[in-house]
Every structure is written in structure tokens, then in C-alpha cells.
Amino acid sequence: MQDQLFWFFSIAMLLSGVLVVLGRNPVTSALFLVLSLFFMAGLFVLLEAYFLAIIQILVYAGAVIVLFLFVIMLLDLKTENVRQFKRFGAGGALLVAGALAWKLASVVMAMPAADAKPVVGTTEAMGKLLFTQYLLPFEVTSVLLLIAMVGVVSLSRKETK
Amino acid sequence: MNLSLLKLEIATCGLAMLVLMLEAFVPRRDKRFLGYLGAAGLLAILAWSYCPSVTAGGFTMGSGFNGMWVNDAMALYFKRLFLVGTALVLVMSVGFARQLEGGAGEFFALLMFGCTGMMLTASVNDFLMLFVALETVTVSGYILVAWLRRQQQSLEAGVKYLILGALSTAFLVFGITFIYGSTGATGFADVAAKIGTAGAPLKLGLLLVLAGLGFKMACVPFQAWVPDVYQGAPAPVTAFLATGSKAAGFVLLLRVLFGALQSVKPTWVLVIGTLAGLSVLYGNLAAMPQRNVKRLLGYSSISHAGFLLLGVAAADSFGIGAVLFYLVAYLFTNLCAFTVISCLAGTLPDDERENYAGLAQRSPLLAAAMTVALASLAGVPPMAGFFAKFLIFTAIVGQKMWCLVIIGAIGVVVSLYYYLGVVKAMYWQEPRETGAITVAWPMKALLWVTMAAVIGIGVCQGAFTRWAFDAAATLVK
Numbered sequence: 001m002q003d004q005l006f007w008f009f010s011i012a013m014l015l016s017g018v019l020v021v022l023g024r025n026p027v028t029s030a031l032f033l034v035l036s037l038f039f040m041a042g043l044f045v046l047l048e049a050y051f052l053a054i055i056q057i058l059v060y061a062g063a064v065i066v067l068f069l070f071v072i073m074l075l076d077l078k079t080e081n082v083r084q085f086k087r088f089g090a091g092g093a094l095l096v097a098g099a100l101a102w103k104l105a106s107v108v109m110a111m112p113a114a115d116a117k118p119v120v121g122t123t124e125a126m127g128k129l130l131f132t133q134y135l136l137p138f139e140v141t142s143v144l145l146l147i148a149m150v151g152v153v154s155l156s157r158k159e160t161k
Numbered sequence: 162m163n164l165s166l167l168k169l170e171i172a173t174c175g176l177a178m179l180v181l182m183l184e185a186f187v188p189r190r191d192k193r194f195l196g197y198l199g200a201a202g203l204l205a206i207l208a209w210s211y212c213p214s215v216t217a218g219g220f221t222m223g224s225g226f227n228g229m230w231v232n233d234a235m236a237l238y239f240k241r242l243f244l245v246g247t248a249l250v251l252v253m254s255v256g257f258a259r260q261l262e263g264g265a266g267e268f269f270a271l272l273m274f275g276c277t278g279m280m281l282t283a284s285v286n287d288f289l290m291l292f293v294a295l296e297t298v299t300v301s302g303y304i305l306v307a308w309l310r311r312q313q314q315s316l317e318a319g320v321k322y323l324i325l326g327a328l329s330t331a332f333l334v335f336g337i338t339f340i341y342g343s344t345g346a347t348g349f350a351d352v353a354a355k356i357g358t359a360g361a362p363l364k365l366g367l368l369l370v371l372a373g374l375g376f377k378m379a380c381v382p383f384q385a386w387v388p389d390v391y392q393g394a395p396a397p398v399t400a401f402l403a404t405g406s407k408a409a410g411f412v413l414l415l416r417v418l419f420g421a422l423q424s425v426k427p428t429w430v431l432v433i434g435t436l437a438g439l440s441v442l443y444g445n446l447a448a449m450p451q452r453n454v455k456r457l458l459g460y461s462s463i464s465h466a467g468f469l470l471l472g473v474a475a476a477d478s479f480g481i482g483a484v485l486f487y488l489v490a491y492l493f494t495n496l497c498a499f500t501v502i503s504c505l506a507g508t509l510p511d512d513e514r515e516n517y518a519g520l521a522q523r524s525p526l527l528a529a530a531m532t533v534a535l536a537s538l539a540g541v542p543p544m545a546g547f548f549a550k551f552l553i554f555t556a557i558v559g560q561k562m563w564c565l566v567i568i569g570a571i572g573v574v575v576s577l578y579y580y581l582g583v584v585k586a587m588y589w590q591e592p593r594e595t596g597a598i599t600v601a602w603p604m605k606a607l608l609w610v611t612m613a614a615v616i617g618i619g620v621c622q623g624a625f626t627r628w629a630f631d632a633a634a635t636l637v638k
Contacts, residue, residue, distance in 0.1 A: 107365045111342070136167075136226040137293040140281060143174060144297050147274045150181065151304030154267045 006046055013039035026072045030065055037061045051123045166225045166232055169210055169240055170280050176202040177273035184266025192265040196255035199269045203248040203276065207241055228348045229287035235485075238632035239283035239412045242489060246404045247276035249496050249607060254397040256604040257503045261308065261395070268308060272401060275301035279409040285416050288337045288347040288370070295333070295377065298409050299326050302402060306394040318393025325386040326376065333373025339366030349420035356424055370417065371432070377410030380466040381439040388451075391459030396506050399455060400499035403462050404492045411469060411488060415481065418473070419636050426476055434474040438565055440467025441572040448579050455512045457579060458498060461538055464572055465491055468553055471565055475556035478637040482630035483552035489625060490537065490545035490618055497611035498534035501527050504604050514583060519592025526600060528587045530608045537615045539580040540573055545618035552626070 016036040023029040037060045044053035130138050164171070179202075180195050187195060224231040251272055258265045278297030285291045303326060307319025341347055343362035344355040356363065375383035391399050422429055444464025451457040469491075472484035502512060504527055509516040521528035537544035540551075550573065557565050600608070618625050 103365060107339070107361045110360070111362050133227050134289065136229055137289050140290075140293045140297060143274065143277065144293065144300060146178075147271065147297065147301050147304070150267055150271060150274075151300070154264050154271075155304060155307060155310055157264075 002046060006043070009039045009042040009046065013043070027069065030068045030072060033068075034061045034065045037065070051126045163225045166230060169206060170277055172206050172209070173203065173244070173273060173280060174277045176206070177270045177277060180266060180273065181270040184264075184270070187266065193255045193258055195266045196251050196258065196269045199273055200248040200251040200255075203244050203251070203273070207244040207248070210237060210241055210244070224286060228350060229290045230284050231286040232284055234635040235412075235415075235632040236283040238485060238628065239408065240280045242408060242492060243276050243279040243283070243405055246408075246492050246496065247272055247279075247401070249611070250397050250401045250405075252603055252607050253400060253496070253500050253503050256500075256601055256607070257395065257397050257506065260507060268305070271301045271305055272397075275305070275401065275405065279405050282409040283412050285413060286349050286420060288340060288349070288352070291370075291413055291417070292330075292333060292337060295373075295409070295413065296330065298406055299330070299377070302326070302398075302406060305398040305401065306390055308398065309395055312393075314393035315395065316393075318390045321386055322390045322394075329373045329376035329383065332369045332376075336366045336369025336371075336373060339363065339369065342366075349416065352421045353423060356422070367417075367422065368432075371414075374410050374414050374417070375436065378407055378414065378466045378469070379410075379463055380436050380470055381443045381463065382436075384440070384443065384463045384466075387463055388456045388459040391462065392453060392456045392512070396455070396499050396503040399458075399502075400496055403458070403495045403499070407462065407466065408488045408492070411473075411484065414473065415484070415636060418476075419481075430474055430476050433470055433476075434562065434565055437467050437470030437474050438568045440464060440470060441568055442467075445572045445575040445579075449575065451579065452514045453512050454514055454517060454583060455502060457514075457583070458495070461576070461580075462495075464576065465538070467572065468550065468569065471557055471569055472553045474562065474565065475553075475560045476637075477556070477560070478630070478633050479559060480553075480556035481637050482626070482633035483549070483556045485629035485632055486552055486622075486626055487549040489629070490549040490615070493611050493614040493618065494534050494537040494544070494546055497530055497608065497615055498538070500604060500607050500611060501531045501534070504600050504608075505598070508598050514586050516593065517583060518586045518590035520587040520598075522592055523594075523596065524598040524600065526605065526608060527598065530612050531587060532584050533612050533615055535580040535584055537619070539577050543616065543619045545615045545622075548619055548622045548626075 013036050016032045016039065019032040020029045020036060023032060037056060041053040041056040041061070044050075044056060176199060180199050183198070184192070184195060251269055254261070254265075254268060254272065261268050275298055278294055278301065281294035281297060282291070285294055303319060303323045306322050307316055309315035337347070339362045340352060343359040343366065344352050346352055346355065352363075372383060376386075379387045390402070394402065418429055418433075441464050444460050444462070444467055448457055448460035448464065451460060465487075469484050469487055472480045472487060474480070475483070505512075505516075505520075517531075520531070533544065537546035540547045540549075542548075554566065554569060557569070
């Protein structure tokens with residue numbers, strides 16, 4: 001049962017990921033992104049990382065993407081025109097992407113199963129890790145968020161002259 | 162857990178928050194005071210870092226936070242470099258403040274938050290910490306680059322920096338995932354212990370992490386953002402990116418290479434050597450046709466990333482010492498050049514080279530400062546840049562890397578052409594407009610200080626090389 005679910009979530013996630021990129025309409029792309037994040041949350045549940053799964057849905061699918069949609073709708077974007085690629089640029093991009101994909105595939109195929117200890121990703125376990133082992137990065141992240149907030153307010157406020 | 166390990170960072174971050182809060186209470190015309198307050202505060206923290214309790218094996222040296230954090234002589238060296246650099250950039254921004262639309266206080270605070278992030282990078286000993294510290298630097302960079310939001314160039318630069326920066330961050334995170342997946346650890350020491358058995362996934366992960374760091378250091382092939390961002394960003398921010406942000410990339414590279422990858426040195430020497438050669442060639446050749454001075458300094462920054470990587474490729478304590486010395490020389494040289502550009506930003510229509518024609522007649526001080534900076538960048542004795550390049554070349558000759566020596570020599574010769582082209586325009590061409598350019602006293606002081614530093618470091622290299630080599634000795638055993 002778990003195996004089938006894994007394959008279902010993974011394939012569905014990848015499919016909706018591809019549709020995000022291929023979609024011409026920004027709103028459809030954003031909605032497919034929500035879908036992709038939902039399936040990823042499913043994968044987290046299979047890994048017994050329940051807290052992450054909930055956060056994934058609440059924060060990303062719930063808040064971030066809704067904000068995306070607001071922005072897209074407020075900006076009233078037109079359907080994107082088909083872009084003209086330069087032949088050299090497209091060739092180079094394909095080459096690099098191909099090389100990376102080939103390397104990735106060969107590595108992933110050869111990757112041994114990790115010998116990680118099974119952990120239960122409950123809120124309690126996450127909280128313990130965050131406030132003991134990962135305390136320093138956690139605190140620095142709060143500075144990072146402060147920077148981002150100051151930046152957003154400064155860059156978007158009205159000029160008062 | 163030992164909070165005193167972090168006291169320099171906590172002080173810097175606290176100073177930034179203080180400036181941020183004061184900004185709400187200070188009247189609009191007094192905003193410059195905040196910049197001076199910040200600069201004075203950073204210099205006070207710098208002085209504090211020389212207290213015996215910090216340096217002499219006192220309670221701040223050592224590692225902590227489950228091995229995520231290391232405070233050694235090299236970390237302290239870089240922290241001081243970031244403090245000096247940011248303090249000078251703050252003074253430069255005060256002189257530039259007329260052009261910062263409103264919100265100068267937030268601008269100063271963000272520079273100091275960026276400085277906090279850079280100081281964090283100096284002590285990183287864990288891939289997770291590396292990511293968080295690097296993001297602190299980069300996110301403040303995104304905002305500062307786009308600060309002149311009424312100017313299309315600045316906004317364009319900000320968006321380009323954001324998108325390419327996000328891409329490089331994606332590479333970095335992807336790499337860290339592979340490293341964690343194959344070793345089950347993120348600490349440099351733990352990864353180093355498992356490097357022999359982990360195989361291909363770990364290698365791929367480390368390669369992706371190097372790609373993410375390459376973006377910060379602005380080396381080929383991760384250099385595409387540099388010219389546009391350097392040109393579009395406000396001049397003090399460009400100075401901040403060229404000096405602090407680049408040094409942060411290098412300190413992380415050194416930490417990863419010598420912390421986690423010590424045992425596979427021959428492999429990465431090859432990779433770093435290749436990137437170094439490509440960066441030197443690309444940066445110098447692409448700079449030749451440039452007519453915009455800021456853009457030219459952007460390409461020059463790529464070539465200097467190449468020279469710095471040459472020192473890293475030497476991979477012995479001499480090479481690393483040379484890199485540390487080079488970063489200090491490069492810091493003062495670039496700050497000198499960008500102070501001139503900041504002074505001219507309000508007067509000249511843009512940064513095209515034609516506008517610099519006859520600058521010597523309009524403001525002898527600015528022309529002299531620019532000449533000193535460009536001579537140092539080109540590596541003309543007795544400037545600091547000369548001795549820095551000399552050390553780098555000694556290091557790679559010592560390793561018998563003849564191919565890199567030749568590429569480096571070509572780079573130096575080519576660079577003379579485009580640096581001296583600007584000097585020629587300033588001294589031997591007739592100005593388009595006449596009329597003296599007045600420079601305000603803080604900028605004048607900054608020009609004198611940076612010029613004195615560039616020449617002083619070049620003439621009295623002894624003390625500076627000793628500091629650099631002592632710091633390098635703690636990293637390369």
C-alpha cells in the first residue's frame with residue numbers, strides 16, 4: 001500500500017510540476033504549483049514527517065500561493081507571448097541541462113539506501129531539534145526574516161515627500 | 162552552548178537593530194547621523210575584537226553549537242575585514258545619501274545586517290549553517306541592489322540578481338540534500354569522515370555546493386549577473402558586493418575545501434584551477450571593450466575572482482595566506498574606486514568613460530584617487546594590488562602550475578590596457594564640461610583613508626602579510 005501511494009504521489013507531483021512550467025496562463029501555473037505542493041505533503045506523510053506535511057499545506061499551499069495568486073490577479077498579466085530563443089543560447093542551455101540530468105540520473109540510480117534512523121516527525125521532535133541541535137541556524141533565520149521584512153516595506157512603500 | 166562565541170555578531174546585529182529603531186525618531190534631515198553612528202559602532206566592535214579576552218585564547222575562541230561554529234584566527238581575520246569594509250561603505254553611503262530616496266536609515270541598517278551575515282559566514286562549520294549565513298548576506302544584497310526603485314537600471318539589476326541568486330541558492334540546497342542523503346550528516350567534520358565511502362552522490366552534492374558558492378565569488382561560469390548588477394546598483398552597494406560579498410564567498414569556499422574536503426585535495430585543485438584560469442581569461446578579455454566604468458569594474462571583479470582562485474588552487478598555507486592578503490588589498494582598492502564613483506554619481510550624467518575625460522582638471526583629488534585604485538587593481542608597484550598579485554604568483558610558481566602562471570601573466574598584461582585607458586581619459590583628454598567638482602569632507606576623508614591604505618599596505622606589507630599568514634596557518638595544517 002505504501003509503495004503504491006509513494007508512486008502515485010511522486011508521479012502526480014512531477015506531472016503537476018511540469019504543468020507549472022508549461023502553462024501559458026500564470027493563474028493555471030500557480031494552481032498547478034498548489035497541486036504539486038499537496039502531493040509533496042503526501043510524500044512527507046509517508047515519511048511520517050507529519051509536522052512538515054501540515055506546514056507544507058498551511059504555509060506554502062495555503063499562504064504563499066494565495067499571495068502569488070493575489071499578485072498575479074492584481075497585476076492583470078496577459079497570457080505570455082511565445083518567447084523567441086536564440087539558437088546558441090538554447091543549444092547551450094540544452095547541453096548544460098542534459099549533462100546535469102545525465103549526471104543526476106546516474107547518481108540517483110547508484111544511490112544506496114540511506115541508513116538513517118527512523119524518526120517520527122511530530123511537532124515535539126521537531127521542536128526539540130530546532131531548539132537544541134539547530135538552535136543557531138534557527139536564530140539566524142529570524143534575522144533573515146527581519147531583513148526580508150524591512151526590505152519589503154522599504155521597497156514597496158509610498159514616497160512621502 | 163556558549164553565547165559569548167557569538168558576541169561580535171550579536172553586537173553587530175544589535176547595532177543594526179538600534180539604527181533601524183532610531184530611524185523612526187530621527188528627523189529627515191538628520192538621517193546622515195545614523196550612518197555615522199553605524200560606522201562608529203562597527204569600528205568600536207572592531208576595536209573590541211582586539212581586546213585580549215577575544216584574541217588570547219579567551220572565552221570566545223573555540224568551536225561550539227554542536228560543531229556548527231568555529232572561532233579561530235581565520236574567522237577573526239575575516240570578521241575584522243568585514244567590519245572595516247562595512248564601516249567604510251557606511252561612510253560612503255552617507256555621502257551618497259542625497260540620492261537614496263527616503264529611508265536612508267533602513268539602507269544603513271541593511272548594510273549592517275549584511276555585515277552580520279558575512280561575519281557569520283567566517284565561522285561556518287556546517288552545511289546548514291553555511292546556507293543560512295549565505296542567505297543572510299544574499300537577501301540583504303537583493304534589497305540593497307534594487308534600492309533606487311525609481312531608476313529602471315537599479316530595479317533591473319535587482320530583479321536579475323534575485324533570479325540568478327535564487328537559482329544558485331537552489332543549486333546549493335540541492336547539493337546539501339545530496340550531501341546529507343549520502344552521509345547522514347551536515348557538519349564539515351562528519352562529512353570529511355565519510356568522504357571515502359560515500360561515493361558519487363556526495364561528489365555531485367559537493368559540486369553543486371561549489372556552483373552555489375561560485376555565484377557569490379563571481380567566477381566563471383557563474384558570472385553572468387555581474388556586469389548588469391554592478392552597473393545598475395547604487396555605487397556603495399556595488400562596493401559592498403565587490404568587497405564584502407565576494408570575501409564571504411571565499412571564506413565559505415576555504416571552509417568547505419579545508420574543513421570537509423581536505424582528503425580529496427588533488428580532485429578539487431583541478432576543479433578550482435580550471436575555474437581560476439577561465440575567470441582570469443574571461444574577466445580580462447571581456448573588460449577590454451567596456452566603456453562604462455562601473456561595468457568595467459564588474460568584469461575586473463570576475464578577473465580578480467580568478468586571481469584569488471589561483472591562490473586557492475595552490476592549496477598550501479602560502480597560497481591561502483596570499484588569498485587572505487589579496488582580499489584585504491582588494492577591499493581598500495575597490496572602496497577607493499567606488500568612493501570616486503559615488504562622488505561623481507550626482508554630477509556626471511552616467512558612468513561612461515567619456516564623462517571621466519579631463520577629470521584631473523575638474524577635481525585633481527578624485528582623479529588621483531581613481532588612478533591609485535586602478536593602478537592597484539592592475540598590479541602596479543608600489544600599490545597593495547601589486548604585492549597581492551606577487552604573493553599569488555609566488556604561490557602558484559611554488560606549486561609548479563606553469564599553465565596557470567602563463568594565464569595569470571596574460572591576464573595582468575591585458576588588464577593594464579583597460580585600466581590605463583581610464584587613467585588616460587582622466588588626464589590626457591579634454592573635459593566635456595568645465596567647472597570644478599566639489600567633494601564633501603566625509604568623502605574627502607574617505608578618499609584619503611582608502612588611498613593611504615592602498616599605498617600603505619603596498620609599502621609596509623610586512624605586518625599585513627604576517628597577519629594573513631598567521632590566519633592561514635590555522636586553516637591549513
